[in-house]
Amino acid sequence: MNLLSVARGATTPVDQGWVQDWHDLDDPDEALRTLLVSAWRAVGGLQGTDVVFLTAMLRKAFLQKDRFLQDFPRDEVETLLAIGSLWEDDIDEAMFRAQSVMARGTGARYRSTLATVMKFCSWRTRDFMPFYELSRGKAPRGNAMSLLMAIINLSIEAAAEAEQLRFKLAERLAKDALSLCNGSLGAEAYASLLPTCVLAQLQYEAGAVDEADTLLRGRLNAIEESGAIESALIAYILSAKIAAARGNQNIALLLLHRGEQIGVQRRWHRLALGCKAEEVALHIHDDRIDRAELALAQLNNFNYGVDAKSRPKNIDAWPVQVANLRVQLANGPGISTARSLDNLRSAALHRNHPALVVKLTILLSSALYALGHVTRAHEELLAALYQGANAGLFRSFLDDMPLIETPLKQLWRSPETKTPGHLGLYIGRLLTTPLVHTSAPKKFRTNHRLVESLSSRETIILRLMSLGLSNKSIARELQITPETVKSHAKHIFIKLASKNRAEAVSRATELGLI
DSSP states (O other): OOTTOOOTTOOSHHHHTOOOOGGGSSOHHHHHHHHHHHHHHHHHTTOHHHHHHHHHHHHHHHHTGGGOSSOOOHHHHHHHHHHHHHHTTOHHHHHHHHHHHHHHTOOGGGHHHHHHHHHHHHHHTTOHHHHHHHTOOOOOOSSHHHHHHHHHHHHHHHHHHHHTTOHHHHHHHHHHHHHHHHHHTOTTSGGGHHHHHHHHHHHHHTTOHHHHHHHHTTOHHHHHHHTOHHHHHHHHHHHHHHHHHTTOHHHHHHHHHHHHHHHHHHTOHHHHHHHHHHHHHHHHHTTOHHHHHHHHHHHHHHHHHSOTTTSOOGGGGHHHHHHHHHHHHHTOOOHHHHHHHHHHHHHHHHTTOHHHHHHHHHHHHHHHHHTTOHHHHHHHHHHHHHHHHHHTOOHHHHTTHHHHHHHHHHHHHSGGGTSSHHHHHHHHHHHHSOOGGGSSOGGGOOTTOGGGSSOHHHHHHHHHHHTTOOHHHHHHHHTSOHHHHHHHHHHHHHHTTOSSHHHHHHHHHHTTOO
16 A cells, blocks of 8 residues: 555545554554655645645654654654644644654754744744744755745745834845745745745735736746645735736636635635635725625634634634624724724734734724714824834725725825825825726626636637637637637636736636636
């Protein structure tokens, strides 16, 4: 029996049909050695799907370690289990395993890898004292694993600094990670995905939508293959925001739907919930409250269906809470809405999440203004604007412009914004920047129904295009005229917001349509 026949696309050993016990093998010690080599190879290549599958087998071996004849490599196995837990988004388990090895003091060989695991966990739990202590590492040595850990460390630091609204530092760290990656692993290596996503996020926030799109375009497939949740969480939601900013709400919804599917498939509940929460916001900004309420009901049903251990806790649950509060805002907020936003903002402040604090302050100012508390609404919005102007935030305000446009215009005319000159210029730029998504031609939209994105005939034609067939060849294959193929191609390009065949095929592949 081949223990290591790993099929692509499966997410658990059960999906693979792997149900055997280690004592069923003729030579479990040899099988374990082979498994360890394969696991490290998967880690070195950032092959997340393989890592999850292989560490699941190692977890069972760890539980049956008394069945092995030779000394069981406990430190090595637990180090790999910690890494596998990160890919499964189980932060508590990853930290427990890493601390167990470190506490024994016998795993010096894996110290740098374990430090990276603990650093990631500290970031996720927003415990920044150990996070920054673990950031004081030495320059990477020449071996591949040391270089990989250095790239991952820089990428984690970049993502953390972006959340802390220290954009210049985040940009420098992300570029350092990419430079190290390009020099050792190659520009297309999976290790380049997270720093690239962070750079795209920074570009988008600065208002450079095209530049952000260029960085992400064509990378969603690699993100799915590598199986890294942090990259997926940024990439799918950011790609949807980019599509909406360009007036392509249908593409935005398709991207969110795809991200949600991957979240469910891989049991990445944060990704599934985040994409659905963004869908709620998209519908609200497009003035489709009925669809927002439907998406919210689906979001809450999914969240309640997740087992308590896997359900996002504390500040990680903010997308669910914000989606509920957005719908309350759209339907006319009550005093409880403002109070809930204020409480959630206090929690975000306590958990060191400045980017979320600004987002919640924007929503709070909108709720207060709707309730008639104009003075306090202006104060809250002004505080958010000061923080946004100093950090370089732009799209965070522009994306929620429908909620704050009226009070923002009032602030623009008030003496409060005249004294600090840069703030007046900042507000002026926000008010004069066109909201691209509101001016998109209505006739090209598909009423936000995902099933109408491409017709069955258009999907077939797109698949034939992906094989390199010409219009004449496609017409001959389908027994239609070349003019009909051209007409279908035109509609495909419009629906997928693409300029040519290559872009259409790339976008459709990213969305899982072909």
